[in-house]
Amino acid sequence: MGSLKSLAEAYWPHLAFILGLAAGGTAAVHAAMTKHDVRAAIGWVGICLMSPLVGPFFYLIAGINRVRQEHISEERNRSLQDYFANPDLPEADIGDLGAPQFTSLRVLGDRVSRFPLRDDNRIQILRGGDEAYPAMIEAIEQAQKSVALQSYIFDNDRAGRAFVDALSRAHERGVEIRVLIDAVGSKYSHPPIIRLLRKQGIPCALFMTNPLGFMRMPYANLRSHRKILVIDGCTAFTGGMNIREGFVTDYAGEDTAIDTHFRVDGPVVLQLVAVFAHDWAYTTKEILPYQTWSCDAWRVPGPCAPARCIRSGPDRYLVGTHNMLLGALAVAQKHIRIQSPYFLPDQVLMGAINTAARRGIIVDIVIPGRNNLRLINYAMTAQLDQIIRTGCRVWRSRGNFNHSKLITIDGAWSYVGSSNLDPRSLRLNFELDMEIYSRETAGEIERLIEHEIENATLVSLESLAATPFRKRLRNRIIWLASPYL
Structure with missing residues (x-):
């Protein structure tokens, strides 16, 4: 035992060099073989070789795309099939546009997105939090069976707490509620809003909280930037706006940020709730019953438009x-x-x-x-x-x-x-x-x-x-x- 200890003390620089060389070389080979973007491959190979001890650890945390292997496959998970297969809904006709170039663009959409192009959707533009937040909260107040809410940032401020109050009242009425917030986005306010949601008994979760299984840290390089609110499977809100008081004039005053959000009524809502159900199942392993979270009949006042959802992310929908x-x-x-x-x-x-x-x-x-x-x-x-x-x-x-x-x-x-x-x-x-x-x-x-x-x-x-x-x-x-x- 003493001789081994003395050998280790004498040759530890050499052992550290060999260990670093093995770790750095292994990580560099993995990056070169798995990265599709040459810039990303060069960057990670350089980090792993130039810093053979710290580089591989950093690559293990932020560089390996586990999501592509682990993200739930809709084809294999029959519990989610109802959200994606609805042959009773006709596909849209875009002939009214009178421009042949859009026919080829529609074909591209058919191949990029798994969702079909659906007709009879009413798209309403909402400008900023002054228009979007009251409409979203009113929809939550009118919910009869389900509310699905997903956001990158959901701040614990006056705007965020107004949403929590509406969700709490819906929860007390017996409405099924699920709230999904990105693990990184939840940290934009302190304390995070998820504590208040849990205190109110509202089912909620953080997306990509613990990717390595043993380290309590968010996977900061892969984030859910999606914004979805679906009411009873019939009405949805989506766009680019997070939930925070900086978008509300009453709170932010002259510094109010501008954004554009959309209210959607029609068959494309089914695609929005399908994305939420998929992300919720990936995060929590809970499958949301189709009957509770979707609807098959929409009363949509005109004018209507063909529309479809396009997903993208570091999974099977990359780029x-x-x-x-x-x-x-x-x-x-x-x-x-x-x-x-x-x-x-x-x-x-x-x-x-x-x-x-x-x-x-x-x-x-x-x-x-x-x-x-x-x-x-x-x-x-x-x-x-x-x-x-x-x-x-x-x-x-x-x-x-x-x-x-x-x-x-x-x-x-x-x-x-x-x-x-x-x-x-x-x-x-x-x-x-x-x-x-x-x-x-x-x-x-x-x-x-x-x-x-x-x-x-x-x-x-x-x-x-x-x-x-x-x-x-x-x-x-x-x-x-x-x-x-």
Whole structure:
């Protein structure tokens, strides 16, 4: 025993070197063989080899995609089949749009999303918390059998507690309630709202809390960014807005943030609740009965629109939104309008945007003049010249921060939801968006974007070049880390 101890003391540097080499080499090989993005592969291989002890541990926590292997497969789980199979609902006809390019876009959606395109949906636009929160709370108050709520951020503030009060009253009426909050997003307020929900006896859970099974920590690199509220399986709310008082004028005053949310009535609601049921089952292992959480008949006042949900995330739906946007940009014939709070497209998506502009398509991109994430703003600014040089028009809106995520193509097709145009949303987050084939809806969204443009500043190459060198250098350095922001 003494000789072994003395050998260990004498040769511990060599043993540590061999251990680090084995751990770093193993992790580097795993990253090289499993990563599909060359930048991610290079980054992780470099971290594992340059820091052979700390690097593999960091890769174990944040680099391995366990979700792709463990996320519940709908095909194998018959308990969830009812949410996805409903042959009685007819698929939508988009012939009224009168534009042949949308036929190919619809085919793309059929292949990217498992959900079919459904007709007879009423889409109502809600501006900010002043319109969205009262409508959502009123819907909860009117719930008869079930309420499903999923959010990235659900703050423990005056706005959040108003939702908890409404959920508590519904719970007391015997309504089945489930609340799912992202583990990272829940930490934006302290104490987290989930404590209050549990105190009220409301069934709730945190998404991606404990990925390693033995470490009480959130999987910070993979987040559920989805926003869903479904009432009785018949009415839903979705979009890009979290639950926090910063979106309410009575609370935030002159600093109120702007966002766009959507009330949905019609068959596409079944797709929204299907996504929630899937995420809830993955998180808690509880299967939600179809009869309680869905409905098969909708009384929808016109006008109606074909729509479907598009899921994306680090599971079997990886780059779903990325693929949809590439297809939409490719079929555009006249005008592309994009509004995004965090505009950091990768080179493939940026190439598609630039190609559209070179084809003569008018491309308007609206980003905030005031951003709530300073580093993102620096990185965005660093690459704007790549967009402007090809003829795209980039507008920095004035006024309060706008968190809306809106895209329209040729005044007929819209893409709305939770996805930002940045690497995190496009590859790492669990996101949920809707494609909508409707000139009425696209027209409303275009008017919102045009209103922003009317009060915006056009970014030019000259204005970018006039930025002091130290700031341009800072922006480029931050931009280098943009895949990890």
